[in-house]
Amino acid sequence: TIWFKGLYLSIYNQQTEDYKTHIVNETPTTESESYTVPAGYSVYVRAAT
Incomplete structure (x- = not known):
């Protein structure tokens, strides 16, 4: 869990080309939310706290 x-969050499995989460916001969210990251998935984050 993360x-x-x-602004940007992507939870992606390159082998299966599956996205569990893909978020692109115009403005940054102000409240933290939890996301589960399954085994074998990568997390890509931009402009986050």
Whole structure:
């Protein structure tokens, strides 16, 4: 599990090309939310706290 607030979050499995989460916000979110990251998935984050 990760906690995220910000502009961009992607939870992606490159082998299966599956996105569990893909968020692109115009403005950063201000409240943290939890996201589960399954085994084998990568997390990509931009402009987050």
